[in-house]
Amino acid sequence: MPEGHSVHRLAKQFTSVFTGARLAVSSPQGRFAAGAEQLDGATLVSALAHGKQMFLRFDNDRVLRIHLGLYGAWSFGGDATFRGASSIGAPRRVGESEQPSDGGPAAYAGPPDPVGAVRVRLVSDHGWADLRGPTACEVITAAEEKVARAKLGPDPLRPRPDGSAFVTKVMSSITPVGIQLMNQAVIAGIGNIYRAEVLFLQGINPWRPGKQLREDEALGIWADTVRLMRDGVREGRIITTTVEARNGRPKRSAPTYVYKRTGEPCRRCGTAILSAEMAARTVYWCPSCQAD
Structure with missing residues (x-):
């Protein structure tokens, strides 16, 4: 989608x-x-x-x-x-x-x-x-x-995006944050790729209940979503990895960190990426970088 x-x-x-x-x-x-x-x-x-x-x-x-x-x-x-x-x-x-x-x-x-x-x-x-x-x-x-x-949640790509409504919603529910990020009434626009990648970047396990998030973590999710989705609008594709210098030249090894990489080594720590069904969709995460 x-x-x-x-x-x-x-x-x-x-x-x-x-x-x-x-x-x-x-x-x-x-x-x-x-x-x-x-x-x-x-x-x-x-x-x-x-x-x-x-x-x-x-x-x-x-x-x-x-x-x-x-x-x-x-x-x-x-x-x-x-x-x-x-x-x-x-x-x-x-x-x-x-x-x-x-x-x-x-x-x-x-x-x-x-x-x-x-x-x-x-x-x-x-x-x-x-x-x-x-x-x-x-x-x-x-x-x-x-x-x-x-009926829709706040859109990270609207002009002057304000994440306060998102923070309030996501932190007020016991529903796992990985499910909430796919709920368009909580935040509008996130799909399976952005969900997996934003949670990885923030080091948050997708199964953690929203009520267990700290405010700075919820704000971090919002900020990374705004940044990555703006990049997506500019580039016309989803890219979440950072550019690394190799042999004096900038190079990006791959577009994502964990999405559709089940069993492959984490790009940061080498641990095998896990995946599981979550609310009828597949979620991906690193059990080390995103430990509870």
Whole structure:
């Protein structure tokens, strides 16, 4: 599932290529025909990401709410003025980055025929975007957007991020911190990779109850999440390891410390990395660096 940094990159993409444009909206697949009819011909006013959800706001008081889930992805194309990533969303791989499009031919003749099950197609004078396989795709009102966002926890990638609400929530529950970090009502945007890596960097065992966290530890989780997710937005991929100097040259051996490294030696202490199922997802940790 794309984590929060990818959704924020998507919002930047839509802001760049579609904001202020009158859009033709359709549903080639047919499953979103009624929703597309409500948006067709409207102008995109803004695009906002909150955690793993994106809200495309139109000038007719309608909002397209998208949650990509495990399989959702957007693809883009257009003329030479339409710049951006060719695809953002699933499938995701560790270290994967979005590849920039070539901008298409100078003489833009419109979007190509839909390929696959395209749920939503957005078309402007200069380019197009196709959505496939989202978990959620619905038209809501501006008031309903406020209700939906109120259910989400603080987003580390919002301007001037404040971690106080996160600290209060995570420390008030006996639920293991590893489960809480995947709860979008506690903190919005973290997925399985960021969870494993942030807890490793902070030396916190994922099974420790939230009530056993010190305030400085909870603040450390928040600070590392803000830093790493900002890096993800900038780089277009998740990288949590630090650059080391080797033979006088900076080099990064791998993108992550513990994620999907079961049985391999910890990059810091050499202890074998452990993994286990936690709330239907696999969690990874170093039993030495993250001892209780």
